[in-house]
Amino acid sequence: MNSAPRQTSAQAGNYAGGTSALLTVSGVGFDYEDSAILGGIDLSVGQGEFVALVGPSGCGKSTLLNLISGVLTPESGQISIAGLDGQSSRLGRVSYMQQDDLLLPWRTIEQNGRLGLELHGVSNAESGRLVRELADSFGLADVLDSMPWQLSGGMRQRVALLRALLPDNRVLLLDEPFGALDAITRGALQQWMLNVLDRASKAVLLVTHDVEEAVLLADRVLVMAPNPGRIVAETTVKLEDRTDPEVTTSASFVAIKRQIRQLLNDRVATL
Numbered sequence: 070m071n072s073a074p075r076q077t078s079a080q081a082g083n084y085a086g087g088t089s090a091l092l093t094v095s096g097v098g099f100d101y102e103d104s105a106i107l108g109g110i111d112l113s114v115g116q117g118e119f120v121a122l123v124g125p126s127g128c129g130k131s132t133l134l135n136l137i138s139g140v141l142t143p144e145s146g147q148i149s150i151a152g153l154d155g156q157s158s159r160l161g162r163v164s165y166m167q168q169d170d171l172l173l174p175w176r177t178i179e180q181n182g183r184l185g186l187e188l189h190g191v192s193n194a195e196s197g198r199l200v201r202e203l204a205d206s207f208g209l210a211d212v213l214d215s216m217p218w219q220l221s222g223g224m225r226q227r228v229a230l231l232r233a234l235l236p237d238n239r240v241l242l243l244d245e246p247f248g249a250l251d252a253i254t255r256g257a258l259q260q261w262m263l264n265v266l267d268r269a270s271k272a273v274l275l276v277t278h279d280v281e282e283a284v285l286l287a288d289r290v291l292v293m294a295p296n297p298g299r300i301v302a303e304t305t306v307k308l309e310d311r312t313d314p315e316v317t318t319s320a321s322f323v324a325i326k327r328q329i330r331q332l333l334n335d336r337v338a339t340l
Contacts, residue, residue: 089116090151091272092137092240097146098297099132106132108297110146114240114272121275121287122300123329129298130276134242137274138165150240161188164238168245170229172217178228179204179213185236199235206265207231223254230262243275247282259285263312280333284325285311292332302332 090113099107107129114120122130135141137148139159153162164185172181182204183196191199204210207227217225226246233241247255259282266273277283283290284306292302306325308316316322 090114091116092151092274093147093149094133094137095147095149097133097136097143097148099129099136099141100144105297107136107143108299110298110300112291112300114274116151116239116270116272118289119273119275119287121277121283121290122293123277123280123283123290123333124293124298125295125333126278128293128295130293131244132298134165134244134274134276137240138163138242152239161236162238162240164233164236164241166229166233166241166243166246168248170217170222170225172225172228174217176217177213178209178215178217178220181217181228182209182213182231182235185232189236196235200231203231203235208261221254222250223258226250226258227261234266239271241271241273243273243277245277246275248278255279255282260312260314262286280326280329281317284308284322284329285317290325290329292329304329304332 092112092114094110094112097107097110098105110133112120122133124130132141136143137159139162148159150159150162153159172178173184176184179197179200182200183191183193186196186199187193201210201213204213207230209224209227209231212220212224217228220228230246247258250258263286275283275286280290285308287306290304290306291300292304293299294301304325308322309319310316
């Protein structure tokens with residue numbers, strides 16, 4: 070059974086549900102050209118927890134990920150990563166997978182996969198060994214010497230996820246990772262991610278427009294509203310078996326998805 074969605078204000082505070090938080094966002098605001106993009110964002114993601122952010126276009130979901138990753142600097146508030154000094158840069162300390170795979174076309178699949186490790190100073194020999202160790206579980210063992218243009222979109226996204234995971238950062242950000250793929254490929258990769266992603270040691274924050282994807286992958290779904298972007302509701306997701314191909318047709322799954330869609334519809338209607 071799932072709990073009912075809980076309406077909340079942007080200042081409601083910690084969302085980690087009692088888990089040990091690896092990522093904490095406190096009162097974060099961000100402005101662009103005198104317009105408030107985000108206002109007072111509060112959330113946290115615990116160790117071993119997968120949280121999804123859903124909301125209408127323009128509510129600042131991707132901006133929030135850029136702030137967490139260190140690409141942007143917040144106007145107000147604080148962002149902290151467990152084990153990382155607050156004064157240290159988060160760039161390179163947070164794994165970030167975006168919708169575009171951003172593979173370098175002049176590098177082989179193995180060379181692309183080891184890029185994040187290289188940026189951490191790991192030698193080519195060691196980073197190549199680590200890529201090869203993971204390649205089989207990612208379905209990439211037979212294409213390590215291929216070039217990106219030789220792979221399908223789904224395979225390229227697998228490479229992008231492998232590259233994001235290899236530095237073994239404690240926080241993983243996913244920004245519409247399968248948004249550009251067709252429905253069949255996207256569904257297959259969602260199931261694949263459920264099987265290969267080790268949730269035990271990481272905090273995962275997913276941004277998606279796909280409510281079904283959010284419910285399938287996440288332990289909690291946070292609903293955002295715009296003008297300025299803020300978190301307005303939270304739904305806890307409890308499913309019997311996420312890897313069951315029929316889970317998306319179960320009564321509990323359909324009920325949770327309906328609740329979140331209603332929350333989104335209510336917010337759009339008040340804009």
